[in-house]
Amino acid sequence: MERPVFPYSPNAYAISFEEVAGVCDCCGEPRTLRYLCSFHCAGDAPDYLCPWCIADGRAAASYEGEFTGWSDIEGVSPDPADPPPTIARELLLEICERTPGYSSWQQSVWLSHCERPCAFLGFAGSEDLLPILDQVRPDVAEVNPRDADWLLEHLSRDGEMVGCLFQCLQCGQHRLHVDLG
Numbered sequence: 001m002e003r004p005v006f007p008y009s010p011n012a013y014a015i016s017f018e019e020v021a022g023v024c025d026c027c028g029e030p031r032t033l034r035y036l037c038s039f040h041c042a043g044d045a046p047d048y049l050c051p052w053c054i055a056d057g058r059a060a061a062s063y064e065g066e067f068t069g070w071s072d073i074e075g076v077s078p079d080p081a082d083p084p085p086t087i088a089r090e091l092l093l094e095i096c097e098r099t100p101g102y103s104s105w106q107q108s109v110w111l112s113h114c115e116r117p118c119a120f121l122g123f124a125g126s127e128d129l130l131p132i133l134d135q136v137r138p139d140v141a142e143v144n145p146r147d148a149d150w151l152l153e154h155l156s157r158d159g160e161m162v163g164c165l166f167q168c169l170q171c172g173q174h175r176l177h178v179d180l181g
């Protein structure tokens with residue numbers, strides 16, 4: 001059975017799932033891929049979610065949950081009094097309800113570009129970023145104006161200062177969110 005594709009998390013199987021046999025709490029099917037990352041829902045969180053139930057929205061609907069919070073997407077204000085986001089609602093819902101999230105120290109952030117959510121490529125360390133430094137430095141400098149260069153030299157894929165790398169599916173621009181443990 002072919003695995004579902006997640007356009008906004010193209011490396012999801014390396015990042016957000018583990019290979020372990022079990023029965024999906026949502027569809028009841030025996031599966032070999034278990035979702036590992038964030039899922040916010042009101043009741044008890046399911047222990048085993050399969051990628052199929054994430055991709056078709058069934059898990060989000062059954063548990064009234066979301067993998068990434070609505071206002072964790074860049075361009076969406078948590079304040080309902082603010083103007084509505086300029087990103088199309090269906091694209092925002094695709095991130096919240098049908099795209100695996102990623103693990104983070106702090107509240108996760110989903111970056112946007114060209115009026116749409118970016119794709120999450122994965123975790124990046126300083127060396128990974130060298131070829132695209134000019135693209136991602138402004139993102140780091142905006143949040144950490146004084147320490148940007150130091151931070152960029154000390155990021156790792158799995159340490160306490162992690163680069164979360166995104167890419168715009170429209171224009172190819174890379175974006176970076178720094179997650180500090």
Ligand SMILES: [Zn+2]
Pocket residue numbers: 024025026027028029049050051052053
């Ligand atoms: Zn399932």
Ligand SMILES: [Zn+2]
Pocket residue numbers: 113114168169170171172173
């Ligand atoms: Zn773009």
